[in-house]
Amino acid sequence: MQLSRQIQAWLLLLPALCLLVAFTHYPVVKTVARSFFGFGVQWEDAASLDNYRYLLEDEVLGQVLYNSFMYAAITVPVSIVLAIAMALWVNSKMRYKGVLRTAYFTPTILPMISVANIWLFFYSPEIGLLNKLLALVGHSGYNWLGDPSLSLYSLMAMTIWKEAGFFMIFYLAALQTIDTNLYHAAAIENASKWTVFRRITFPLLMPTTLFVLVNALLNAFKLVDHLFILTKGGPNNSSNLLLYYIFENAFSFFDTAYAAVLTVVLLVILVVLALLQFGVIEKRVHYR
Amino acid sequence: MSSFLSVSGLCRYYDGAAAVDNINFEVSEGEFVALLGPSGCGKSTTLKMIAGLEQPDAGDININGKSVLSESPGKRNLSMVFQSYALFPHLSVKENIVFGLKARSVPKAEQKKRLDSAVDMVDLRPHLDKKPGQLSGGQSQRVALARSIVSNAPLCLMDEPLSNLDTKLRADMRSEIRSLQKKLKLTVIYVTHDQVEAMSMADKIILLNKGSIEQAAEPEIFYEKPETTFVASFIGHPPMNLISCEDVQIGVRPEHVSLVDESGLNVVVNESDYQGSETIITTTYQGSIIRAILEGKQSIPSGSSIKVRWEPASEHHFSTKTSKRVDTRPGLLPFQ
Structure with a gap:
């Protein structure tokens, strides 16, 4: 009886386990193995740290890591702040808020490739919307994607445009679970709008913020689609991000071993970030 | 002021x-x-x-x-x-x-x-x-x-x-x-x-x-002194009985209704609700419900006929038309 229940449980788990093992656990193990045993696309007999040694000599890696951290450090907080602001706005009593909610959410349902193509039209130097608008005020315009000092920021702007609406939905749902009597109680105490936000709304949104923060950070490292369309990491790696750099190493330079090393680096970064978030922020989050 | x-x-x-x-x-x-x-x-x-x-x-x-x-x-x-x-x-x-x-x-x-x-x-x-x-x-x-x-x-x-x-x-x-x-x-x-x-x-x-x-x-x-039938039927445990009689409704509180052997109103018992210190008897009189609170445990079988009465002074009167309180008109019921 006990045994048959055990077997039944394992059978129920089996389909999910197969998928997890085939597409998550096995590739992770293989990647780590390749980072030690690989040489180019080949395998060596003995493990070595040569691939890791190259990390220190790789100048592009420094640039790519810097770009990735800047990308996360700017897109994540900006999208969260925008998402909260938009959610507060479309949660208030106003006409046509349905239209506004839809408008904010639309970028989210578009595939990243389409979004990148749309923004390509905004950014292109000759016929781009942004430069046309600048021309109206007599400005000669910028090379948004071709200028090394601008390209990364142009990518960020597009990412924020796409992500903020998505996060807004989570905040909107969270806002609607807050008891309106809390706001009534605060109104009786003559609390200003800012006090209400700082002492009631924002703390009660903290669980949502933690969730969104984790997702936003992971996304910041996971998104590469737009790089294929917009800049391909260029010019001169000025907009290259870690994941795209891994792709380049594996499939353009055919250095699978080094790509495996970089993947391990990416994994370590993500694990550290996740630990930091759950460790530090969880203590200050109020869960109902 | x-x-x-x-x-x-x-x-x-x-x-x-x-x-x-x-x-x-x-x-x-x-x-x-x-x-x-x-x-x-x-x-x-x-x-x-x-x-x-x-x-x-x-x-x-x-x-x-x-x-x-x-x-x-x-x-x-x-x-x-x-x-x-x-x-x-x-x-x-x-x-x-x-x-x-x-x-x-x-x-x-x-x-x-x-x-x-x-x-x-x-x-x-x-x-x-x-x-x-x-x-x-x-x-x-x-x-x-x-x-x-x-x-x-x-x-x-x-x-x-x-x-x-x-x-x-x-x-x-x-x-x-x-x-x-x-x-x-x-x-x-x-x-x-x-x-x-x-x-x-x-x-x-x-x-x-x-x-x-x-x-x-x-x-x-x-x-x-409830001013309307709504007030009368809202206040009290159970609320005041309201008995339709010609163009007025007679109100009397259950605690003022008592069981008598003779010269009372003939009513039919619906149920007895025992509550510890008292029993609430629900009866019917010509389509109106009359409740009475009796002391202690009283078991009167459903369907049996009993007689109840109350003091004229504990009666309240309301106009059937406006539901408002009107001046006392005692002696409307047969036993008074």
């Missing part, structure tokens, strides 16, 4: 239907007034309009002789206790209590002084650092009371504050709130659907029905 709070011609419509329909009343300083009525009678809406959480469609609200309609809730110098307590779930008991003082930038020393005295008054000292989620219903209610006490507002609005508590706790809190109100000389507007709360706590009861005032008077007047 001028009352502390006066409400005049207050109206509020929802989708064209009147939730509050031309309500007028006055409250003097230090008075405990209960707004009583069934759910949907407009009592909570009235309270919210006094608080400023809802805007009336017509009428005026004066506090200390000044109209407060244009004032925000926070400027009306009142406090409020909510049915759901409305405690901030992420703040400790202490932070919940001083929330308003911080919002109003009351100096730290003064905050501490008011917190200390309020906490002692409602017996919350051991729970100051707990979160609302760790408190029982009664303790949460005390936090809500303390929050109202520290505000030092002379007017306190209470919206069914005891309805989420169990029966025993409710009885304790009733006397506690009443003694707090007397000690702090608070003016209280207390919304409830529970006649026991209204009768036992209030100096004055305002009974609402469908957005209008049915009667406003002291508790004993409600019992002794």
Whole structure:
């Protein structure tokens, strides 16, 4: 009886386990193995740290890591702040808020490739919307994607445009679970709008913020689609991000071993970030 | 001459239907007034309009002789206790209590002084650092009371504050709130659907029905001299019997009906409801229900015929047409 229940449980788990093992656990193990045993696309007999040694000599890696951290450090907080602001706005009593909610959410349902193509039209130097608008005020315009000092920021702007609406939905749902009597109680105490936000709304949104923060950070490292369309990491790696750099190493330079090393680096970064978030922020989050 | 709070011609419509329909009343300083009525009678809406959480469609609200309609809730110098307590779930008991003082930038020393005295008054000292989620219903209610006490507002609005508590706790809190109100000389507007709360706590009861005032008077007047059949059938446990007789309805309280052997009204027993110290007998007389409260355990089989009577002096009379109280016309029933 006990045994048959055990077997039944394992059978129920089996389909999910197969998928997890085939597409998550096995590739992770293989990647780590390749980072030690690989040489180019080949395998060596003995493990070595040569691939890791190259990390220190790789100048592009420094640039790519810097770009990735800047990308996360700017897109994540900006999208969260925008998402909260938009959610507060479309949660208030106003006409046509349905239209506004839809408008904010639309970028989210578009595939990243389409979004990148749309923004390509905004950014292109000759016929781009942004430069046309600048021309109206007599400005000669910028090379948004071709200028090394601008390209990364142009990518960020597009990412924020796409992500903020998505996060807004989570905040909107969270806002609607807050008891309106809390706001009534605060109104009786003559609390200003800012006090209400700082002492009631924002703390009660903290669980949502933690969730969104984790997702936003992971996304910041996971998104590469737009790089294929917009800049391909260029010019001169000025907009290259870690994941795209891994792709380049594996499939353009055919250095699978080094790509495996970089993947391990990416994994370590993500694990550290996740630990930091759950460790530090969880203590200050109020869960109902 | 001028009352502390006066409400005049207050109206509020929802989708064209009147939730509050031309309500007028006055409250003097230090008075405990209960707004009583069934759910949907407009009592909570009235309270919210006094608080400023809802805007009336017509009428005026004066506090200390000044109209407060244009004032925000926070400027009306009142406090409020909510049915759901409305405690901030992420703040400790202490932070919940001083929330308003911080919002109003009351100096730290003064905050501490008011917190200390309020906490002692409602017996919350051991729970100051707990979160609302760790408190029982009664303790949460005390936090809500303390929050109202520290505000030092002379007017306190209470919206069914005891309805989420169990029966025993409710009885304790009733006397506690009443003694707090007397000690702090608070003016209280207390919304409830529970006649026991209204009768036992209030100096004055305002009974609402469908957005209008049915009667406003002291508790004993409600019992002794109900103005309409609605009031008569709302107050009392069980409420007053109403017997149709020609163009009037005769009202008589179950506790005034007694069983007799002869010269009484012939009634048929429907059921006997034993309640410990007393038994409530439900009978039918010509289509009207007559209940009688008898002492101790009385088992009278259903369907049996018995005779009941009461003193003519304990009769009330209401016009069938207007449902309003009319002058006494004794001797309508055969036994009188």
